[in-house]
Amino acid sequence: xxxxxxxxxxxxxxxxxxxxxxxxxxxxxxxxxxxxxxxxxxxxxxxxxxxxxxxxxxxxxxxxxxxxxxxxxxxxxxxxxxxxxxxxxxxxxxxxxxxxxxxxxxxxxxxxxxxxxxxxxxxxxxxxxxxxxxxxxxx
Amino acid sequence: xxxxxxxxxxxxxxxxxxxxxxxxxxxxxxxxxxxxxxxxxxxxxxxxxxxxxxxxxxxxxxxxxxxxxxxxxxxxxxxxxxxxxxxxxxxxxxxxxxxxxxxxxxxxx
Numbered sequence: 001x002x003x004x005x006x007x008x009x010x011x012x013x014x015x016x017x018x019x020x021x022x023x024x025x026x027x028x029x030x031x032x033x034x035x036x037x038x039x040x041x042x043x044x045x046x047x048x049x050x051x052x053x054x055x056x057x058x059x060x061x062x063x064x065x066x067x068x069x070x071x072x073x074x075x076x077x078x079x080x081x082x083x084x085x086x087x088x089x090x091x092x093x094x095x096x097x098x099x100x101x102x103x104x105x106x107x108x109x110x111x112x113x114x115x116x117x118x119x120x121x122x123x124x125x126x127x128x129x130x131x132x133x134x135x136x137x138x139x
Numbered sequence: 140x141x142x143x144x145x146x147x148x149x150x151x152x153x154x155x156x157x158x159x160x161x162x163x164x165x166x167x168x169x170x171x172x173x174x175x176x177x178x179x180x181x182x183x184x185x186x187x188x189x190x191x192x193x194x195x196x197x198x199x200x201x202x203x204x205x206x207x208x209x210x211x212x213x214x215x216x217x218x219x220x221x222x223x224x225x226x227x228x229x230x231x232x233x234x235x236x237x238x239x240x241x242x243x244x245x246x247x248x
Contacts, residue, residue, distance in 0.1 A: 061210040078208050082174055085206030089217070092199030096159035096218030100201070103210040105172065 030079045030113070034125075037075045037088070037115055043125035048074070048116040050128040059106045059132040067099040068116035068124060074100070075117075080110025106132045144168050148229055150243040154221040162193065162200075163216045166231050166239060172207040188213055188239075190232040196225035221245060 003011075034043075051065040066074045066089070076086040089100045098116075106112070109131045116124045149163040166188065173185025187207055193200040200219045219227070224247045231239040 081208050083207060086208040087206055088204040090202040090204070092194075092201055094195050094198045094200040094220050094222070096161075096200075096220045099218060100203075101214075101216035102203075103214050105208050105210050 030077060030084045033075075033077050033084045034113070034115055037117070038123045041123050043115060043123040045125065047071075047118070047124035048114055048126040050112065050114050050126045052112060052128045052130055054129075055131045055133065056106060057133055059108070059134050061103045062106050062130060062132070063101065063103050064112065064128075065099070065101045066114050066116075066126075067097070068118070069098055070118050070120075071098040071116040071124075072119050073117045074098070075115045076104070077113050077115075078104065078106055078110060079113060081105070081107045086112070106130060108132050144231075144233075144237070144239050146229060146231065146239055146241040148227075148241050148243055150227055150245060153246040153248040156221070156223060156247050158221055159218050160221055160245075161216060161218055162227070163214070164191070164193070164229055164241075165212060165214050166191075167212050168231075168233075170207070170209060170211045170213065174207070186234050188231045188233050190230075191215060192230050193217070193219065194228045194230075195219060195221070196223070200227070221247070223247060 048068040056062040068074055073088055073090040075088040077084040078086050086104045087102060091098050112128045112130055114126050144167060146166040151160050154160050168188050171183055171186040175183045177183055185207055187205060189205055191203040201217050203215060205213060224245065227243045229241045
């Protein structure tokens with residue numbers, strides 16, 4: 001069957017337009033959460049470590065440990081959860097170290113991002129990819 | 140008010156002055172995330188502990204802001220400096236306004 005040149009161009013143009021349309025994504029909520037914490041500042045790649053399992057057998061309780069020497073606070077977000085916020089640790093004057101451990105719920109395999117605010121006002125970011133076999137959001 | 144909310148805290152009984160100790164805290168709380176639905180299909184509203192803080196002799200050690208993604212029976216482990224003998228106070232604030240507390244005294248060895 002012969003497709004006319006005009007039809008082919010129209011088809012190609014339509015496809016290009018469709019590709020440009022914005023896709024819905026969770027990225028916006030995650031970016032908002034990070035921007036609210038950092039005020040839009042740049043984040044360094046080092047100075048913050050996340051310790052978490054590569055594979056979480058139970059998404060309802062995934063252990064996670066964060067450490068950032070010299071940090072004032074550390075925020076953790078789960079980029080693939082319905083709501084990205086996990087928790088924020090704020091270290092007080094009697095904190096023995098800038099290190100904390102907790103357990104979180106992960107709905108599915110996703111990246112967990114931690115952002116640390118340092119005492120000098122700078123920020124550091126670290127990411128951990130965690131595979132989840134059974135999701136933990138009760139859905 | 141969430142039922143049967145019991146805090147459990149592990150603090151060493153004594154420490155050297157200025158020593159850094161590890162504190163582990165647990166509180167039994169269902170942490171209803173607001174994502175579940177009941178049998179009729181209605182969303183069960185969120186009801187979680189939203190803040191946890193640890194203070195020692197009036198000074199803050201750590202303050203944690205919790206979101207719904209913290210697991211049920213929230214567990215926290217962190218370090219504290221012990222400058223002198225005194226008492227640790229642990230406070231959990233619930234979405235429904237309840238406040239749960241626990242205290243642990245520590246001596247200087």
